[in-house]
Amino acid sequence: MSDNKDCCCGPAAKNDLKYIKVGGCCGAITKAGMVPTAGFNWNLSDRLGEIAVRLGFKRMEYAIAPGLYAVGTPDENSPVLISANYKLSFDVLRRDAKIDAWVLVIDTKGVNVWCAAGKGTFSDAEIIKRITETKLDMVVKHKNIILPLLSAPGVAAHEIRRQTGFKAVFGPVEARDIQKFIDNGMENDTAMKTVEFPLWRRVEVSWLELVMAMDKLFWPMIAVIVLSGIGSRGFVLYDAVYRGMFYLYAALTGMVSGTVLFSMLLPALPGRYFSVKGIFSGLLGSIFFVLLSGVLAAPYMYLRLPASVIIIISIASFTAMNYTGCTTFTSISGVKKEVKDSIGFITAGGIISVLLIITEMIMRVIL
Amino acid sequence: MKLRYIDELVSISYNQDKCTGCTMCVKACPRGVFKMDGNKAAFADKGACIECGACMVNCAFGAINVETGPGCAAAILGSKNGKAECGCGDDTNSGCCGGGKSGCC
Numbered sequence: 001m002s003d004n005k006d007c008c009c010g011p012a013a014k015n016d017l018k019y020i021k022v023g024g025c026c027g028a029i030t031k032a033g034m035v036p037t038a039g040f041n042w043n044l045s046d047r048l049g050e051i052a053v054r055l056g057f058k059r060m061e062y063a064i065a066p067g068l069y070a071v072g073t074p075d076e077n078s079p080v081l082i083s084a085n086y087k088l089s090f091d092v093l094r095r096d097a098k099i100d101a102w103v104l105v106i107d108t109k110g111v112n113v114w115c116a117a118g119k120g121t122f123s124d125a126e127i128i129k130r131i132t133e134t135k136l137d138m139v140v141k142h143k144n145i146i147l148p149l150l151s152a153p154g155v156a157a158h159e160i161r162r163q164t165g166f167k168a169v170f171g172p173v174e175a176r177d178i179q180k181f182i183d184n185g186m187e188n189d190t191a192m193k194t195v196e197f198p199l200w201r202r203v204e205v206s207w208l209e210l211v212m213a214m215d216k217l218f219w220p221m222i223a224v225i226v227l228s229g230i231g232s233r234g235f236v237l238y239d240a241v242y243r244g245m246f247y248l249y250a251a252l253t254g255m256v257s258g259t260v261l262f263s264m265l266l267p268a269l270p271g272r273y274f275s276v277k278g279i280f281s282g283l284l285g286s287i288f289f290v291l292l293s294g295v296l297a298a299p300y301m302y303l304r305l306p307a308s309v310i311i312i313i314s315i316a317s318f319t320a321m322n323y324t325g326c327t328t329f330t331s332i333s334g335v336k337k338e339v340k341d342s343i344g345f346i347t348a349g350g351i352i353s354v355l356l357i358i359t360e361m362i363m364r365v366i367l
Numbered sequence: 368m369k370l371r372y373i374d375e376l377v378s379i380s381y382n383q384d385k386c387t388g389c390t391m392c393v394k395a396c397p398r399g400v401f402k403m404d405g406n407k408a409a410f411a412d413k414g415a416c417i418e419c420g421a422c423m424v425n426c427a428f429g430a431i432n433v434e435t436g437p438g439c440a441a442a443i444l445g446s447k448n449g450k451a452e453c454g455c456g457d458d459t460n461s462g463c464c465g466g467g468k469s470g471c472c
Contacts, residue, residue, distance in 0.1 A: 118419065118437055152395035152421030153435065170394050188394070195397045197370055272373050274440070325439025327370070328397070331418040332436035332443070334373035339443050 019065040020049075020087050028070035032135035037070045038090075040098045046091050053088060054204060056211045062087045063110030068134040072100035079182060080136065080145045081171075082127060084108040084116050096175035099182075102139060106130050114328070117154030124159040124168075131164045144186070146171040146178065149193055150328075195328040199264060205326045206263035213255045213319050221248055227357055231364040246298075247357065250289060250308040254315025257285030262320045274330075275342035278320025282313035300360045307356035314349030317342065369399075374414030378434040379422075383407055385430035392422035392431060 027034035053059040064087050071081075071094045080102045083093050089112050090105060106126045108116035116122035131137075131145075147155060149170045157168040172181050172192035181188060224247045229240025262269070262281040269277035286309045290296065295304050321342055324330040379400070388406040401422060402411035408430075420435035436442075 117421075118435075149395070149397055152397070152425060153419040154424070156424050156427070157391065157395075158425070158427045173397060190399070193394075193397060194369070194399065267370060272371075321440045325437065325441050327438070329370045329415075329417055330372045330438030331377060331416060332438050333376045333378050333418060333434065335438045335440055336443055337373065337376055339440050343444070 018061065019063055019085075022064050022069065022087070022090070028074070030068075030070075030139045032068075032138040035068045035070050035102075035134075035139075038094055038103075040072060040094055042091060042095055050088055050091070054207055056208050059208075060110060064090055064105060066105050066107040066130060068130075068136065068139065069103045069105060071097075071103050074100045074102050076139065076141045078102055078140065079178075080104055080140055080166075081178065082106060082145055082147045082151070082168075084111065084113045084122055084151075086110050086112045086116075089113055093175045097178040098176075099179050101178075102136075104130055104134065104136065104145070113148045114150040114153075117151045120154055122151045122154045124154075124156045127155065127160055127168070128163050131160075131166060136166070137164075143167055144169065146181070146186070148175075149173045149188070150195070197266075197328060202263040202266055202326075203260060206259045206323070209319060209323055209326060210255055210259040213259060213315075213322075214252070217248075217251060217255075221251070224248075224357060227361050230361050232367065246293065246295070246304070247308065247311065249293060250311045251315060253285045253289045254282060254312040255319055257282045257312060258316035258319030259323065261285060262316065262323060263326075273321075273338045273342060274324050275317045275321040275338060275346065278317035278323075279313055281320065282316025285316060286312045300363060303356050303360045303363070307353045307360070310349050310356070311353040314346050314353065317349070318346045321346075369415065371415065372417070372438075377413060377416045378418060379413065379416045380432045381408070381410065382430045382432075383409070385428045387428050389427070391425040391427070395421040395425040397421065 022036060022038050027036045049062065053062045063085050066085050069090075078100050081093065081097065082104050083090050083106070085105050085108055087110075090103065093103065104127070106122065107130075108121045108126075111119065111121060113122055127145075143166050145160070145166050145168050147157070147168055147170050150173055152170055155168070157170065160166055160168040169186050170188075171178055172188055173195050174192070177192045181192060221244065225240045225244030228243035228247070229235045229237060231239055258278045258281060261284065262278055265281055265284075266277065269280045271277045271280070289308060289312060290305070293308070295301060295308060298304055321338065324335045324338070386407045388403070388408070390403060390408070392401045392408050393403055397419070398415040398417055399412055400410065400416045401408045403409070416433070417438060418433050418435050420433055423431045423433050423435070
């Protein structure tokens with residue numbers, strides 16, 4: 001692969017996002033000019049890229065250039081699929097659909113289909129613009145384009161037809177069903193248009209929530225370490241780190257309980273509010289913590305035990321509540337009510353824990 | 368298994384008089400909220416609605432109304448003036464998605 005900017009590796013970048021190159025240097029020749037090509041299989045950098053973005057690394061810069069791509073060896077009768085310019089969206093599409101197709105990548109600022117549709121960047125206006133810009137009518141003989149079903153919140157299909165003549169149909173949720181959708185006469189069956197949220201996918205998206213929660217841990221931990229270092233002998237660094245670690249582990253237990261553990265247990269946890277479900281996964285995490293941390297034999301156990309358990313449950317409840325944004329079955333009316341009803345209890349839990357930690361410090365100084 | 372949230376808190380409303388039976392709402396909805404009942408659309412499972420707005424946007428006849436927005440606590444907690452917006456990919460991030468650097472979506 002060459003870095004020569006003049007080669008046909010997709011249209012030039014138009015905003016400040018630096019696009020990741022896709023495909024080889026030699027494109028497919030169409031009546032509308034050369035377009036970049038891509039295969040079905042992932043290479044090492046595609047794989048590593050997915051792992052990185054799932055952990056939140058350079059996730060908002062994981063974008064490819066908008067424009068038309070030839071996936072496999074499409075001809076003028078091959079289907080046209082519309083995708084977002086989040087590289088993972090494009091990669092999953094070409095890998096899972098595994099069909100020779102023209103893929104029209106629109107500019108969603110590097111955001112995935114569902115979120116971009118919600119934000120309005122995956123829109124009929126943007127699709128119409130790209131259809132015109134890429135001269136799609138010269139590339140294919142037919143007048144059909146297939147949209148991912150999860151783009152529907154942002155795309156008025158009738159507008160695309162009215163303005164370009166292309167009939168836009170909503171395809172399946174998953175790229176792997178596209179061939180079946182076409183064979184079915186461009187119709188979804190119930191399973192193909194239902195969003196599944198199975199165990200592996202729930203866990204897959206939970207890691208990012210965990211990384212983001214851990215990101216917020218720095219300053220609170222500094223505060224707890226400072227408090228932990230204060231005792232009858234003044235401030236002792238060893239004590240600060242040693243006792244501080246106890247609460248660091250408690251906080252991490254809460255975060256893991258409210259993200260990864262929570263995502264695994266989601267359908268089984270009682271309650272409808274995620275914050276309530278999070279209390280239960282937090283309780284489960286607390287049991288592990290109490291057994292493994294040796295808190296029952298620690299000094300000031302009567303303060304540390306409730307402090308750590310309340311921290312774990314509060315953090316688990318809060319991070320579980322934030323997991324609403326990872327799912328495809330929550331609604332804004334519901335989440336607004338959940339946040340309103342829950343945030344007071346979660347904050348109270350945090351305050352109680354801090355008061356218990358301060359009480360322990362005072363006891364140490366006095367005794 | 369269809370995972371569910373809070374069924375009774377759904378803002379969607381549907382005016383069957385305006386329906387022309389084009390079936391777009393049935394086709395656009397990822398939650399099976401609508402079904403065809405003869406030559407008109409009807410609610411099949413209203414409580415499953417996640418307020419994404421796909422049906423409303425794709426109803427060319429204005430028969431459906433729903434208040435849309437991200438079903439995301441981080442977006443709501445970070446909202447300004449009571450309007451929750453998912454800030455992913457924006458410079459002006461609303462609190463969701465870790466200040467535009469990383470995030471939920």
